[in-house]
Amino acid sequence: MYKILLIVVSFFIFSSTLNAQDTLQKNSVGVFGKSKTVYFSGKHRVGLVFGMSRMDFFTGLNYSQSSLNLPGLEPFVSLEFGVNRTFFQSRLYPRLSIGIVYKALNRNKFSVGPAISYSYSILKVNLQSAHFHQWNEVYAGYKLSYGQKFKVTNMAVVGLMNERYFNQLTERTDGVNSIGFYFNLGLTYAL
């Protein structure tokens, strides 16, 4: 659990160092020939995500933040739950992710760029045991998004996945490494 706290605290410390200020984005909307200007801040975005990794399908919430001080950079944090394990097997399987996207190409509505992320997930496989299975995933890939106030997003990352579990043969915690991936689709809303 300390890893989860570490991820969340790191995200907010990093976000606060960006020293972002509220920005206003104009979105001219023509209605019956009249132009209407709508103001909203693009700094904070929240959204729903639905993704897939080797271990399960995941769904949850995503929060991201953009900043004028470091233009193009967008850190994010997500809290998701494994669909099969949590909802079909009634076993809570949370996955907390933190990462950052660099919008190498950032047009009016469309942006795309490289993304890196770290994820931590935990699952109690055997209720008769005191131990958990834990996964650490370090990935790199891309993220693209389209829209303004509402944005459709897509992220695909690949990298190293480490599973830590209690080895009943050696009676100690062991780790196994493999290649992992994560692919998601999301819908975000600018606050």
Add this chain to the structure above:
Amino acid sequence: MRFKLFIFLLILASCNKKEGFENIKVIGHASTGLKMLNSVYHDNSKEAVEFALSIEGCDGVEMDIQLSKDGKLWLYHDNDLETETNGNGCISDKNSSELSSLHYKTMHKEKLVALSELDFSLFKGKELFLDFRHSNSCDGSYVNLAMVISQLQDLNLVNQTDFTVNCILGYNGWVDTFTGLGMNVYYSIYDIGEINNLNIVYPEITGFIVKNSDFSKSEIDEIKNSNKKVYIFEIRSPKGIRKALRKYPDGVLTDDIRATLIEKY
């Protein structure tokens, strides 16, 4: 407030309902599952065997066994080598020197492993299922049974007492030889109608291996009522696992050990 309600509903959704599956054995099919996305290692590799046995709650492994040209038993599932390894042809047409240089086409590049290379001390108290291929995958000829038995005896798997050795056969021509040696024999059947005849002709058979989708709970009960054990295989999804466990077999040969343990406990 809404967030707290969301968390509460999540916890509620995670409440586990026990259904009394504690006595059902969990056996890793092809060690850690056949062609499963969440498998860390390739099926039937030494790494997969050891990983499966190391998971708390796993009661044993099943492995696919094929005889090489020079009479050694190797772990491999497919008919030909090129589908999964950097080799070609069939196990039955290769010598051990050729097979020992091959590896799977995976990140870990796990080497093909002979049965003799496994560390049997890891099986203490566990169950080992050996699923024998009785015919040559390339030309269809029958495998030399005497060579198979000789290897099993050399590896001290015939009268093993530290762990349970079970042989899965799909060819009735081999049953008498294996039962004659006092080995546990499980026969693969695909229809309930087969068991009556098999029980009469081969009364020493220990039990049967059945496919999850082919057998209902009442048919599983019928097998158990004939004093035979029954293990269910081909279970991959949580729904399939739950369906198999609710038939209360003696054990399941599962492709997803973790998901099965979640359902069991």
